Amino acid sequence: MTSYIGLLRGVNVGGKNKLKMAELRDALTKEGLIHVKTYIQSGNVFFDSEESEEGSRRRMEQIISTEFGLKVPVVIRSATEWQSMIESCPFHEEQIAKAQENAVGESLYVAMLAEPLRADVKEKLVSYASEKEECELIGRDVFLLFHDSIRNSKLATYLTRFNEYATVRNWKTINKIADMLPNDVT
CATH class of the missing domain: 3.30.70 (Alpha-Beta Plaits)
Structure with a gap:
């Protein structure tokens, strides 16, 4: 299990790509990401996953697209990489x-x-x-x-x-x- 930070690009900035973090947390949790939490409205998501970085990125983008109708690029870093x-x-x-x-x-x-x-x-x-x-x-x-x-x-x-x-x-x-x-x- 790896702890990741997902960084969403361009959400809740200048009135475009509006995405409530509570709804995003719920959607990501429902789709199997573990220990999901967010920090501020600009799209910083903490989660644990057995998947690779690339798999986690694709999964998050797909969930955001399917659940919210948004095309949002996601950059992933492991907690170790962050430090x-x-x-x-x-x-x-x-x-x-x-x-x-x-x-x-x-x-x-x-x-x-x-x-x-x-x-x-x-x-x-x-x-x-x-x-x-x-x-x-x-x-x-x-x-x-x-x-x-x-x-x-x-x-x-x-x-x-x-x-x-x-x-x-x-x-x-x-x-x-x-x-x-x-x-x-x-």
Whole structure:
């Protein structure tokens, strides 16, 4: 049995893809996912499953499509991968604090991808980095540090327009999710 986090892309944002988390929990539980719980309305789902990551992703997408009539991409991470992502943050506290000085809102985000970026996509993505927005790629995670704002970011826009299986969460949400993971995850 593996503990997973399912990250739904684009639900309850800007009035589109409305999906009540209580209804989603019920539907996922009814279809056999175990220990299902959610965190905030933006589509963060905790669950346990015997299925692989890919099988869990496909299953969640099918349930959302069948039960709610929505086509919602889902990115999955195991609880162990989630902890590893936090531990591997390439930006140091000083860098984050400096970025936060002038940032509007949060400054540190992670774009989580279903698959690692191809070399040509990485190259294009990195070309958008600047003094105001930085990125570091580690496996299937793209760490984004904004010295101004994520709004109108060329990095974030490129990632999410190019890849339907890219979903972004801010660092506070990422850490809150970590706090909610099962205690036996190392």
